Amino acid sequence: MGATISRLADKPNLWPWLLLTPLALYLAVFFAVPLFDVAVMSFTEPSLSFANYERVLTGKLYQQVFMNTFMTAGLVTLSCLLVGYPLAYLMNHVTRRTAMLILLLVTMSFWTSFLVRTYAWMVLLGNNGPVVAFLAAIGVDPAPQLLFTRFSSTLAMVHILAPYMIMNIYTVMQKIDPVLIRSAESLGARGWSLFRHVYLPLTAPGIANGCVLVFVICIGFYVTPVLLGSPREQMVAGLIGTQIEEFLAFGMGSAMAIILLVITLAILAVYHRRFGLDKLWG
Amino acid sequence: MNSYLEIKNITKRFGDFTALHEVSLAVEKGEFVTFLGPSGSGKTTTLMIIAGFEKATSGDVLVQGQSLSGLAPYQRNIGIVFQNYALFPHKTAADNVYFPLQMRGYGRGEGLEKAAEMLDLVGLKGFGDRYPKELSGGQQQRVALARALVFEPSLLLLDEPLGALDKNLREQMQIEIKRIQRRLGVTTVFVTHDQSEAMSMSDRIVVFEQGRIQQAASPLDVYHRPKTRFVAGFVGESNLIPARITDAAAGKADSPVLGNCEVKANGAADGQDVTLLIRPEHIRLSREPVDGRKNARMQVDTIVNYGDNALVMGRVGDLNMRARVLGRDVIILEEGDECCISWLPESVFVIEQ
Incomplete structure (x- = not known):
């Protein structure tokens, strides 16, 4: 008995790691190897050089697409925050039943495939859709172009990504000790000053989490901007798709993908240093 | 002549349950009064009614003859130290103490100066830059006390503030709280279920049981001349x-x-x-x-x-x-x-x- 215990204590126990093997193998074969392949291609296609990176980093068009991507992601993140924060606040200040109902609606949209949601927006915003009909009915005729604009792709991405923001902020709000709010009231705080000096700072971790998640997912978003967005205002993921599908420029596509990956990792690294990545999923 | 703090016939019902039955009490200016009783006896409910976080079903609370009934907690000018201190984790000790002054329109310079003075008084000179999580339980307690006193409240309420501290620290804080209370002369209501705490700190002990005041008297009177069997059994x-x-x-x-x-x-x-x-x-x-x-x-x-x-x-x-x-x-x-x-x-x- 004693011997068994000391043996267990001396040798590192490898069994738990064994449980990870299937997942590790899967990730290696279907994620790490292809990713490595992409990284290699970015330097070797069509010939071994940094030419792809040079073109991406110095080309006006590419710079513009990256700028456009960040601007769109920033706009989407901000919109998600403006939509999500009040909703999360509401969920924390209504009865439990109502809160659950709102949560159900939020998660229901979350569980619906974003392809489906994207097509739903196409129907809603299309030329024969209800929004155009409504605008016509109130006298806005001809209705402005809604579909295939930055507006439509941003709107759809906000819809798709808002649940990440809402859930993150909602969780943090739920954990706020109500005694802190009472305490602030007893010290003379109310309304806006209470919100600005106490409530908002206490929810800051949720805001940071939500914004990082939404931003990071958004800069790599492919389907929605491609299907709903303006072809003149492409985002990086769309451009990568075009490079590979239409021009068979694997090297250029790979270089852009790697740059996008590095940027994403950099954002997450900064976040990790400030807050800790383990907190990102609540 | 009216007393400084008057609690008049307060009854509090939660549905069918009556938490307080016609509780009345008068407290003089500068007095240190302890509400003592087991959990569920009504002492904390009474405190929360004074603070304005609970509404009495009937009855009134007056400070210097003025009814508090119509006033929200933020209008009452009452300092409260909560059980777990309730310090703002995103603010330094100095900013925590400055907070009530900030809410009262003090400028940052003047406010932080007053906050530093108050931190000095509670024995935390030089700790202003620390965040709550960098402070020990006893130090957090002192910050909470400084924050509740810095705006010269009309009353100081302490809701079982020593419960989370270990025994030695608790005794030390009992003496500290008493010292600071005497120095500032602030009328204080202290809630506890710990009878030795009540004995050592109070000018007067109010023993609660089942929503009623069993006895309100000096610690020695409560100990040597208890009015009811409950008081005799609960105190000592x-x-x-x-x-x-x-x-x-x-x-x-x-x-x-x-x-x-x-x-x-x-x-x-x-x-x-x-x-x-x-x-x-x-x-x-x-x-x-x-x-x-x-x-x-x-x-x-x-x-x-x-x-x-x-x-x-x-x-x-x-x-x-x-x-x-x-x-x-x-x-x-x-x-x-x-x-x-x-x-x-x-x-x-x-x-x-």
């Missing part, structure tokens, strides 16, 4: 002995177990059923009966020796009795022995209810 250790007054004028009572006892009747009438209170430290142990004292034979069941003192528990007839004696006096005894216990007639206090 006690031997409670059922008896009947036989001759009030001559100070005689009859107990089924102890027989005839000399007592001070304290206004109880002949033939009235009462409870006799004898504090364990008033009981002496001996081998043989002692002259001039009431004697009884006790079967010793348990001896707990704390070193300096010892608790001896046993039975007299079917009555459980306990004696607290000096540690050295107990070495002659063993569990299972029979011994003599005795007390002076003036150690017996008659409780009418």
